[in-house]
Amino acid sequence: MRLEASHQQPLSRRLRPLAYALVVVVGLVLTLTWVALQTQVTLAGFLNGESLWSKAQKQAVIDLDEYAAHGRPGDLAGFRRNYAVLLADREARDAIAGGDFSHTEVEAAFARGGVIPEAIPGMVFIFQYFSGMPYVREAVAEWRSVDTSLLELATIADRLEEGYRSGSLQSGDATAERDRIAALNDYIEPRAKAFSLDIANGASWLGRVLFFTVLGVAALASLLWLRMAQRILAGIRGTEERYSLLFDSAADAIFMVDRESGHILDANDRAATWLGCARADLTGVELASLFVDGSPESGEGLLRDVNGGTRPVETQSSLVAWGARQVSQAIVRDISDRVAMEQERKIAAEALASIAEGVIIADADRRVTTTNAAHVKLTGFPAQALRRTRFDATRTLADGRPLPQTLWDDIAAGDNWLGEVESRRADGTTYPELMSISTIRDRDGRPQHYVAVVSDITARKADRQRLQHLATHDPLTGLVTRSEFERRCAEAITRAAHERGAVAVLFVDLDAFKVVNDSYSHAIGDALLMRVAERIRAQLAPHDVAGRIGGDEFTVLLADLRSREEALLVAEAMLAALARPFDLGDYELFVSASIGIAGYPLDGNDAVTLIANADAAMYVAKTEERNALRFYTPKMHADARRRLKLASELRQALSRNEFQLVYQPSVEMKSGRIVAVEALIRWRHPERGQIAPDEFIPIAESLGLIRQIDQWVLENASRQLVAWDEARLPSLRLAVNVSAGSFGHPDFLHGIAQALRVSGVHPKRLLVELTESAILRLGEDTQRAMQTLHNLGVAVAIDDFGTGYSSLAYLKLPAVAYLKIDRSFVSGLPMNANDVAITEAMVAIARSLDLHTIAEGIETEAQHEFLLRAGCQEGQGFLYSRPLPPDEIERLLAPKATKGKRLSLVPPKRA
Template sequence: MRRTHAGMQQPLLRRLRPLAYALVAVVALILLLTWGALQTQVILAGFLNGESVWAKAQKQAVIDLDDYASTGDAVHLQGFHTNYSILIADRWARDAIAAGNFDQKEVEDSFARGDVIPVAIPGMVFMFEHFSSLPYMKEANVAWRSVDGSLEELNQIADRLQHDYAKGTPPPADIRAVRARISALNRYIEPRAKLFSLQIANGAVWLGQVLFFAVLGVAALASLLWLRMAGRILSSIRGTEERYSLLFDSAADAIFIADEATGRILDVNQRAASWIGCTRAELLGIDLGSLFAEGSPQSGVGSLRMPEGGTLPVETQSSLVVWGDRRVCQAIVRDISERVAIEQERRIAAEALASIAEGVIIADADRRVTTANEAHTRLTGIPAEALRHTRFDATRTLPDGRPLPQIIWDDVAEGANWVGEVESRRSDGTTYPEMLSISAIRDGMGRPQHYVAVFTDVTARKADRQRLQHLATHDPLTGLVTRSEFERLCSEAITRATHSRGAIAVMFVDLDAFKVVNDSYSHAIGDTLLVRVADRIRAQLARKDVAGRIGGDEFTILLPDLRSREEASEVAQALLGALARPFDLGDYEIFLSASIGIAGFPLDGGDPVTLIANADAAMYTAKSEERNALRFYTPKMHADARRRLQLAADLRQALVRNEFHLVYQPSVELRTGRIVAVEALIRWKHPDRGNVTPDEFIPIAESLGLIRLIDRWVLETACAQVCRWDEAHLPPIRIAVNVSAGSLGHPDFVAGISAVLTSTGLPAKRLLLEITESAILHLGEDTQRTMLALHGLGIGVAIDDFGTGYSSLAYLKLPSVKFLKIDRSFITGLPNSSNDAAITEAMVAIARSLDLNTIAEGIETEGQHEFLLRAGCAEGQGFLYSRPLPTEEIERLLAPNAKQPAKKLTLVPPKRA
């Protein structure tokens, strides 16, 4: 930065110096007058404040004295003395000043006791001493002194009243006289006090006007003199200023003049203001450095901030100028945007090869390498120096190993851009897949002057594509193929079998009771189990066989290149045996079985969809008939499957169409033969198929989620029927209703039963819910809560089919359990089967010890009846007594005048074959 001494500034400073001195004198004079006016205003404020305090004290003194005269309350006397002391203090100070010989300190203290503003007291003393004859001041003093005698008389009245009240309460007449005198004195004082206040206020206004016009006149005179002096001086330097401004503003570069110490802008030319986008006045006082986005006013190259957030590249030349005693920085800023743009383009071109992520090779017309970027070295390990002057296609071949054909170069020479996958060789001899793009740079004649090759390593991309393709065709949990991939492979196998006149087989595998595993353990355990099942399926298959997973626990297996479908039987049997072995899952050992259906081409279908559907139908037959078994497809199975689908569709409308009805099977007391209960059993009369058995439609209702609606309908209908029997004055009996696992596990189960009992009016003790052991097992941890809720309602529960499930004796201790139903499988062999007899007697004994009643199902002979009676069984059901009957028949049996058979065991004649 250059330093320049400006000698021409010295005369200018000398010419302007008198003007500056005169300006200082004018400002000092105005400040002095302003200070004097301010002090006078303070004194006036003190006068007004003192007058206000005096007037308030005078009024309050009269009020307090009048109150004291009427009440004798010492508080009012104290208030009078307090306010009177203020009046006396102001009067003493006034009289002391008027006397001319006074102590300044004592007078100021007296005014302070009168609550005058302390800062105004010295001025007030001065005004009273020297200017008491000013307009309004004299009149105010006269009004003030005129009330001195009246105030003194008020004080004397106060003393007399104090003396009189000290001896007792004065007579009312005296008090009235005193108060009248106080009122008269107040009437005398009040107008003079107001006159005093008015004169003080008028005096303050008058004095303020005098001060204002005095200050204004002196300031105007001083300013006029200074302006005349300034006009003469400035007119002499105006010519020089105009010449300087012309040169300053016509410069092609931006010029900034800033204070060296603060960096604040003192002046700028028009060019600088236009670049920044604001006026010259707006730039004055701004920090010059803040205008630079990069660099500084002292640096050589930087960038200047432009309007709307842009920047302008500039080059700055700065010099330090000594202007009198002040040093300023003169910065000349030049626009170099065109030069920077050219350099930027050159730098971008130079850095493009080094920064691009893809490998880039530039070769001459003979395809010999001239330049390679760092990405090429990183991908291949070959330095650019070692590659130079070699043909870049020497290290690249087509994916099959052939060299790049000449047709590629011919197409590129004609203007095309070739893109394809090649195999590229690294420095260590290994190869990797590469996506290569080749284009040409032409000369003025259109001939290839250089070749540009851009390439990318696609190893990871190809691996990702293969991985995505595997995910699209394979189950993510088990790794088996998906349904779509299975159908594709099956279609290919059918094509091969057609050409070779062979056969294929499709097996449909479904795990038995897998849902119980999921519900009893967790879905995580279920997923682990499915993975183990898939492993065992793969272990039983040959390399050419295909296994797929098409559903939750449903698997398909393709056995290609067979002579007949029956060859699949051996694989299916081995698979059943493998899946029947226990699965060790750490903390759990799980036993499973599977049902397998087999369909073959060409016998059972000619396309994958048909084969899978037919194998599914065969699997359903195996699951329905036996489980842990296999079945080959027959056309009848498909008809059965269609019938089940149609039955499911009809079942959705059965409730709406009122196609269900109830029959009731009596439960008799074995000792007396009396009907004590009936069990409500649902029947479905299909409009086209006739009667559909519960064993056929109940499983479908459970799978469709309709079982809760059916259970609710049965409960409402049965309870309402019992109430109608009660209204007909038939003997009161218990009604038993079967409850499915789906209904029992629903959160609103207990609330629903309570609502039915409320709506029908049936007593809770007359309702018995028959629940199987499997349903209780399905309920899980909520068993205790549900049973407690039923017990709280007074509803009894019977454990149905006891002995055929898990037979947990813990169920018998549950709240609300009142009955134990012995399954018919144990009754059939009585009384001849010793095993059935022992089991039945044991169950009856257990029930008796737990204070439970027993009900035997399926009693068909009198021998069974007699055995159960001797064993201690309380109730029984079966064809020996009655088949399930419609409502009318039950009413006939329950009617009091019904004709009863003589033999107790034939209360209802059994229907024997």
């Protein structure tokens, strides 16, 4: 049996909606009044912006005219400043007109234009939605009409600035520019006045519109309130029906329960829906039976439906007067979302605990509230020990300074911070740490929590240091490179200048090292160089420096000397050490060395000069005696001047067209067919004849000319390939060598793309040959550069593989498609077991990585047959052809026309 509520509501409660409606009407009128005021503020902003814009325009013209007349930088700065105001307003206007814009950027642009901040949102709204209303449409049209003239003023300013800076501006030019400025001002000024008049008229018109709008809305709202009052008064009689409606439409399940028996007297529709039964079926049922563990008067529980399903709920009970009886009203709320959220929060907490990086959560005062297990393992600090301590208390910058306040200011302003810090463990030890700090903000945008993610970068720093060591040290001998040697030499010279001391540089060159390479192999030569480096290091003090700056050329830096003559004992000991026989397994080699000595301050004031003068002294020792040493004297400078002259002539060789290209064919091993050519540069000196690349390429690298030379080779070789195509020769692949200096240059990739675009050569026909040292020199940018080459469609060949760092990681880089086997391994084939094993391993690696193999330096049929059997695809060497000029390549490839027969390629002649 359903019981009806019979209690009557007080009249004040029944009239309460009418009071609320009155409040709404008043609020609506006040809101419209506020909108009108805001619109007036916007119009004031329009007028203010127009005034600033007009002033900025006029002052810009004045400043530019003054700058044209006198060339004062202050006038130009004034023009730039005022023009920036004009440009900011125009950028905001055009961005809004475009439709797709960022409100933040537009408002920032108006702010730079001087518009009052309170008016900016209204201006954006009007420009976006009401740009076609009366007067605004005309004002915007007047504004746009001067855009071109203002842009021309900026162009005039640039021309004047360039003229004054270069000194090329004549009096007549300045007068002409001033006349043009005046003409532009004559065009702009009346339109600026018309713009101002339209804005003023628009403000007046819109004020009238707003007044009548507010008046009309107020009248309409009052009429609606009166009608509502009539309806409410007429509906007071239906209070019980309204209560019933609210009861039945509640979002929560509501049960009216008899206090004594616990049986349900009434329930709303929501309760019936949740339980899956009719509303009438609930009357007389005990409320506790509907819950899994009984009915809680308050608290959480599980509500069970007729099908056995459960729903997590929260119950609140209260006593209410229902007519003449007191009953318990139980409101049951579905908390499924809250339970799911708590479950997600629990999962998030477990995920935080399982993250591999250390995580710190701190409050707004940077005091630790939570850390995860990884942080505990990383630092040794238990989470409880760090609670309420500032997490930056155990961290400093890498140089030992505390984390600066500016860092926290930047983070508070909205920036995330990522950087290296030095972190202290619980045992007092420190380690380098990469820390990222971000913020969690409250509704007002203030930092509420800081979240820091930290990781130990000890191994990463060690790897970086190892790479830096490889970049500054010769991979074969472990000695420093030329650039690193020059840097340390410069530091020693600076120190000696302060302490009035001396520095000596020894230039060591092995005698007849080329004979060793030619008579044995490059592998034996490399082994000899490593042993030589060991003996040189053995003669040095800990603070001395040894470097390898060429094939068999070494330099030694002796610092903290009183005079250069003190270097004599070290040089003599070094000569004696290098004169002893070298046991290289199957060979015992005897070599000697020539040493030149130059010292600061007698022989030079900088590292380059000292090395050059020591080189000159070494040259004299080698030419006069060998296995000897010489101190530098000015008379030795003739040879150095000759080399300097060669360097000077090298600078002009490109412009004088003294370089030429020859091409060495690359032959398919199985068929003997020529499939590619490698472009090689030669220098035809007008006086000295042919100069080998080994002589001028190192000079070009030291002078920074190697990039221009490499680009010249690329462009001319591409044009030659096009010429062969036009001559209907067989399609060839073109290989060009790129030096480390060119590969590391920012314009290298652009130069490749430009040469392909200009010549029209398909990218897949171009092969860029790089040595491992060139790839190593680029460092972290290698992946990006290789990916760009791969995107262009250009393939890369690793040249001289196995003679340098020999990292297999290089073979996995994008664009790497070819592997060149160095001649030092080919020369020992097929008799040398080590060369056989290394070559077969390289071919196997290339095959597994789907790389194309090319062998260099093939000179015998036995080498050819071995490489063919091993699976090498291509070969180069004197067995097939020496490097040839373009016309001989053309004759070599030109098909022979035979009557009644198809054309075929001329096979290469083998020596």
